[in-house]
Amino acid sequence: MTAVEFPPAPKRDGLVRRALRDPLAVGCLVVLALLIVASLAAPLLTGYEPDHSVMADTLAPMSGSHPLGGDGVGRDVLSRLLYGGRTSLVGGTLAVLVAFAVGGPLGLISGFYRGWFDAVAGWIVNVIMAVPAIIVMLVVMAAVSQDLNVAMVVLGVIMAPMVFRLIRASVIAVREELYVDAARVSGLGDGRIMRRHVLPVVIAPSLIQATQVFAVAIGIQAGLAFLGLGKASQASWGAMLGDAFTNIYNAPALLVWPGAAMGLTILASSLLGNVVRDALGTAEPRVVRRRKRVERRAAAPVAEAPADRLLTVAGLRVGYPKPGGDKTVVDGVSLTVARGEVLGLVGESGSGKSQTAFSVLGLLPNEAEVTADRMVFDGKDLLGLDLAALNALRGRGIGYIPQEPMSNLDPCFRIGSQLVEPMRKHLGLSRAEARAKALELLARVGIPDPERVFRSYPHQISGGMAQRVLIAGAVSCDPRLLIADEPTTALDVTVQAEVLDLMRSLQQEREMGMILVTHDFGVVADICDRVAVMQKGRIVETAPARQIFAAPEHGYTRMLLDSTLEGGPARGDLRVPDKPLKEVTS
Numbered sequence: 067m068t069a070v071e072f073p074p075a076p077k078r079d080g081l082v083r084r085a086l087r088d089p090l091a092v093g094c095l096v097v098l099a100l101l102i103v104a105s106l107a108a109p110l111l112t113g114y115e116p117d118h119s120v121m122a123d124t125l126a127p128m129s130g131s132h133p134l135g136g137d138g139v140g141r142d143v144l145s146r147l148l149y150g151g152r153t154s155l156v157g158g159t160l161a162v163l164v165a166f167a168v169g170g171p172l173g174l175i176s177g178f179y180r181g182w183f184d185a186v187a188g189w190i191v192n193v194i195m196a197v198p199a200i201i202v203m204l205v206v207m208a209a210v211s212q213d214l215n216v217a218m219v220v221l222g223v224i225m226a227p228m229v230f231r232l233i234r235a236s237v238i239a240v241r242e243e244l245y246v247d248a249a250r251v252s253g254l255g256d257g258r259i260m261r262r263h264v265l266p267v268v269i270a271p272s273l274i275q276a277t278q279v280f281a282v283a284i285g286i287q288a289g290l291a292f293l294g295l296g297k298a299s300q301a302s303w304g305a306m307l308g309d310a311f312t313n314i315y316n317a318p319a320l321l322v323w324p325g326a327a328m329g330l331t332i333l334a335s336s337l338l339g340n341v342v343r344d345a346l347g348t349a350e351p352r353v354v355r356r357r358k359r360v361e362r363r364a365a366a367p368v369a370e371a372p373a374d375r376l377l378t379v380a381g382l383r384v385g386y387p388k389p390g391g392d393k394t395v396v397d398g399v400s401l402t403v404a405r406g407e408v409l410g411l412v413g414e415s416g417s418g419k420s421q422t423a424f425s426v427l428g429l430l431p432n433e434a435e436v437t438a439d440r441m442v443f444d445g446k447d448l449l450g451l452d453l454a455a456l457n458a459l460r461g462r463g464i465g466y467i468p469q470e471p472m473s474n475l476d477p478c479f480r481i482g483s484q485l486v487e488p489m490r491k492h493l494g495l496s497r498a499e500a501r502a503k504a505l506e507l508l509a510r511v512g513i514p515d516p517e518r519v520f521r522s523y524p525h526q527i528s529g530g531m532a533q534r535v536l537i538a539g540a541v542s543c544d545p546r547l548l549i550a551d552e553p554t555t556a557l558d559v560t561v562q563a564e565v566l567d568l569m570r571s572l573q574q575e576r577e578m579g580m581i582l583v584t585h586d587f588g589v590v591a592d593i594c595d596r597v598a599v600m601q602k603g604r605i606v607e608t609a610p611a612r613q614i615f616a617a618p619e620h621g622y623t624r625m626l627l628d629s630t631l632e633g634g635p636a637r638g639d640l641r642v643p644d645k646p647l648k649e650v651t652s
């Protein structure tokens with residue numbers, strides 16, 4: 067076994083700790099905290115009510131009793147500044163809360179489920195965005211309420227589409243990540259996938275958006291108050307600016323205090339958003355790789371199958387709508403897998419192997435048109451299963467080993483937590499039991515220091531290790547069928563052989579059926595009992611492995627074998643595999 071070098075497991079700091087290392091963030095937080103504390107403590111810091119007017123104090127200079135002087139109608143400027151801070155901070159917060167309460171859930175659901183909900187939500191959002199925001203607020207303030215807080219609630223609704231679009235885009239990006247597919251395959255339901263994999267990714271851009279909405283809301287609120295809208299008794303920085311503007315030649319200093327307070331608040335919250343973005347490393351958009359999702363049609367009646375039959379697929383077709391006519395990528399595929407049998411699905415790139423495997427897992431994209439005469443797993447009609455039943459089956463009944471190990475582990479979570487979660491759900495184990503089983507499995511798949519790997523994040527282990535972790539995860543809930551999609555392609559040659567050995571021994575020890583998708587006849591010779599050869603979406607030949615190597619019938623199979631052998635012998639003597647073959651009824 068290859069020795070694996072572990073870098074020392076660095077401790078990942080939380081967002082707050084990372085942000086606090088940045089002096090700019092500390093400065094912004096101090097400014098915002100001072101503003102909040104000062105406005106909350108207004109009654110303690112000044113003895114004047116903000117709308118208490120004394121004619122004698124009109125444009126009074128700074129003094130002991132009026133530290134910032136008096137305004138144009140004899141009100142204490144300090145008092146109005148402090149109480150005005152309340153109006154601005156409360157208004158900004160209200161707008162943020164409403165925008166996220168409306169746009170957040172809509173964006174999450176639209177991005178995650180798409181379909182009709184996405185279409186309807188998108189339409190509503192477009193309508194809201196077409197409405198001129200300032201006119202709506204002017205109408206509301208004129209006809210409904212003079213309260214600036216009401217205007218901020220309306221502003222929140224008007225800004226909700228921005229939040230909706232951002233969250234929807236983030237969710238769409240993350241749900242196309244392979245580790246979300248892997249979580250789905252391990253049988254986790256939508257709620258858990260949303261909580262564990264989607265929300266952590268959405269939080270970062272949401273925080274940045276929140277600071278922007280906050281800053282914009284404070285600016286708009288000040289604009290409304292500057293125009294003279296809002297209750298006369300409601301002190302605000304905008305109203306102070308309006309008052310200062312009318313006295314700009316007599317007392318220009320009156321502009322300074324509300325202007326500085328507003329500028330500082332907007333600057334601090336915007337800069338804080340930037341710091342959060344940098345701390346979370348979200349400056350670059352995530353790369354979208356591919357997406358798989360289930361779409362099922364009504365089932366055909368299920369016929370009796372032999373007792374040792376684990377999987378029957380008959381007449382499977384997968385097509386994708388294209389402008390010039392549908393593109394059929396799987397065309398009438400029929401195959402069977404017996405208990406404890408390894409079926410190799412071979413063929414050149416693009417022949418439809420993965421699409422066939424993903425059909426069984428129910429992980430094809432929404433746009434895929436999937437039909438089959440029959441798809442039965444262990445007596446259960448897969449075509450008739452709803453999403454919840456399919457989730458219960460994946461992981462527990464059918465395990466999946468993917469092609470790209472690193473992309474199938476969520477970089478945000480420790481390996482241990484990614485192994486423990488499906489076991490707790492499917493096997494009903496306690497956290498301690500699941501942990502013990504995970505450590506046992508990590509040792510079983512040949513990981514030299516299970517405790518350490520359990521505590522590591524995916525980036526701290528090698529590709530070969532990650533594939534072993536995924537194999538441990540795939541068998542953790544004791545599935546009866548394992549689907550492995552080119553499980554060694556992304557690994558170097560020595561590790562490939564070890565991983566194959568591991569898969570073979572696990573398969574034999576647990577008597578699992580297996581579909582092994584590969585284009586490598588060396589792998590077929592190593593592991594497979596039977597082989598189905600695919601070309602252009604069809605199975606052109608199915609035969610026991612020995613027969614395929616000794617006497618391939620189809621010209622395409624001969625061509626594939628010749629091309630494999632051209633560069634020299636593959637692993638072992640491919641034409642005469644020495645392992646005993648199983649008798650299989652197909």
Ligand SMILES: Nc1ncnc2c1ncn2[C@@H]1O[C@H](COP(=O)(O)OP(=O)(O)OP(=O)(O)O)[C@@H](O)[C@H]1O
Pocket residue numbers: 386393395413414415416417418419420421422431585
């Ligand atoms: N979402 C999609 N829309 C349209 N065509 C698709 C989609 N996904 C896959 N295909 C097409 O389906 C065909 C079969 O793809 P599949 O991934 O099953 O091939 P494969 O035999 O597994 O090849 P490889 O070994 O390269 O993965 C390919 O031509 C591919 O372009």
